[in-house]
Amino acid sequence: MKNLIYIPILLFVFSCCTEQQVVDQQAEADKLMEVSRQWADSKSTEEYLKYWADDAVFISSGQPTMRGKDEILKMLEGSVNIPGFKVDWEPLEAVVSKSGDLGYIIENLSVSVNDSLGNSITTYSKAVTIWKKQADGNWLNVVDINSEDPSITSLK
Amino acid sequence: MKNLIYIPILLFVFSCCTEQQVVDQQAEADKLMEVSRQWADSKSTEEYLKYWADDAVFISSGQPTMRGKDEILKMLEGSVNIPGFKVDWEPLEAVVSKSGDLGYIIENLSVSVNDSLGNSITTYSKAVTIWKKQADGNWLNVVDINSEDPSITSLK
Numbered sequence: 495m496k497n498l499i500y501i502p503i504l505l506f507v508f509s510c511c512t513e514q515q516v517v518d519q520q521a522e523a524d525k526l527m528e529v530s531r532q533w534a535d536s537k538s539t540e541e542y543l544k545y546w547a548d549d550a551v552f553i554s555s556g557q558p559t560m561r562g563k564d565e566i567l568k569m570l571e572g573s574v575n576i577p578g579f580k581v582d583w584e585p586l587e588a589v590v591s592k593s594g595d596l597g598y599i600i601e602n603l604s605v606s607v608n609d610s611l612g613n614s615i616t617t618y619s620k621a622v623t624i625w626k627k628q629a630d631g632n633w634l635n636v637v638d639i640n641s642e643d644p645s646i647t648s649l650k
Numbered sequence: 651m652k653n654l655i656y657i658p659i660l661l662f663v664f665s666c667c668t669e670q671q672v673v674d675q676q677a678e679a680d681k682l683m684e685v686s687r688q689w690a691d692s693k694s695t696e697e698y699l700k701y702w703a704d705d706a707v708f709i710s711s712g713q714p715t716m717r718g719k720d721e722i723l724k725m726l727e728g729s730v731n732i733p734g735f736k737v738d739w740e741p742l743e744a745v746v747s748k749s750g751d752l753g754y755i756i757e758n759l760s761v762s763v764n765d766s767l768g769n770s771i772t773t774y775s776k777a778v779t780i781w782k783k784q785a786d787g788n789w790l791n792v793v794d795i796n797s798e799d800p801s802i803t804s805l806k
Contacts, residue, residue, distance in 0.1 A: 551756060553776045555711065558801035589792075591747030598754070598780055598793065600707060620709045622778060622795045624754055636745075637754065639778045641797040645714035 517594035526597050526625055529633050530585040539570045546635050547626060553639040555619060578608030583621060584649040597633070598624045602649045603640050618646035673750035682753050682781055685789050686741040695726045702791050703782060709795040711775060734764030739777060740805040753789070754780045758805045759796050774802035 529545070536542040543563060546552070552560040552569070560566050573579050583603040590597035603621040606614050624637035685701070692698040699719060702708070708716040708725070716722050729735050739759040746753035759777040762770050780793040 553778070553797050553799065555797050556800065559776050559799055589752070591749050591752035593747050593749035593751075595749075596745070596747035596752050596754075598752075600793065620715050620795065622709070622780070622793055624778070624780070637756065637778055639776065639795055639797050641709050641711050641795050643709065643715055644712065 517590075517592060519590045519592065519594070522590040522594050523588040523597065526588040526590060526599055526633055527585040529625075530583070530588075530599050530601065530623065533635075534583050539567070539574065542570055543567055546638070547628075550635055551637050551639075553637075555640055555642050576607050578606060578612070578614050580604075580606040580614075582649060595627045596625070597627075598622060602646055604649055617642060618648075619643055620646070673746075673748060675746045675748065675750070678746040678750050679744040679753065682744040682746060682755055682789055683741040685781075686739070686744075686755050686757065686779065689791075690739050695723070695730065698726055699723055702794070703784075706791055707793050707795075709793075711796055711798050732763050734762060734768070734770050736760075736762040736770075738805060751783045752781070753783075754778060758802055760805055773798060774804075775799055776802070 533542070533545045536545075543566065546563055546566055548563055549561070550563065550566065552566050554560075554569075557569075560569055573581070581604070583601045585599045585601045588597060588599045599622070601621040601623065603619040604616050605619070606616040609615050619640040620643045621638065621640040623635050623639075625633045626636050627633055689698070689701045692701075699722065702719055702722055704719055705717065706719065706722065708722050710716075710725075713725075716725055729737070737760070739757045741755045741757050744753060744755045755778070757777040757779065759775040760772050761775070762772040765771050775796040776799045777794065777796040779791050779795075781789045782792050783789055
């Protein structure tokens, strides 16, 4: 009977160990790449917006840094009014922390707009997106930064 | 005597728990900010270079993405030949994962060069740096990306 006191102790400490070991970093990184691809397939402003955390920071070449969903929404609403505006990206690599709560992706990004004659002009950039896993298990973007890279000629 | 078999088991699982709980995320984030400030105070190319991991990715506005210390070193050596070249930055905020192995910093960055008349011209950017803690406890930079932000007028 005396030995029974060890059972709750063992269960408690064993739960610590399993919690620590349960994160498959490669699987989480693959999942993050998939989330990035789903995000790129968004069909509406509302769909784009749901991948950002409420306090997300968005840093885009040559524009003032935006903070929070309200500022990001204004930017998205402004973008759809630019003739020929189209944005697309492809995740290249992802890394997730041992604890599985923080991760980042390096991406190739393309932004197209029409020139004054109606011809589409595409600019390529590298982008880095940082993600935090939420209590519900979903990844949300907390930092999104892009920087023009003239050496990129296609997304992949 | 029979109870003694629990001692090594308890020690093992207790070590798991303490390892998991030992990370003070705020203290690690503060340390990361301090590392960033020390980096900005580097006095030579060699000093700058020692903060990057061997496979670090460096993405700078309008330049092809660099990967690895060799490519970054070439960029550093080229920069010192630009008249009036001076780079400086100030970390604004840092976040570290629960496991304490991955973190990021958002920074204000200034790059100064001389124009053809010898007047210094400063361009401000936002930068995001991502860091991995090494086996020896030191943080090394794995991703460094900057993007021009015309709304910034000073580092702080």
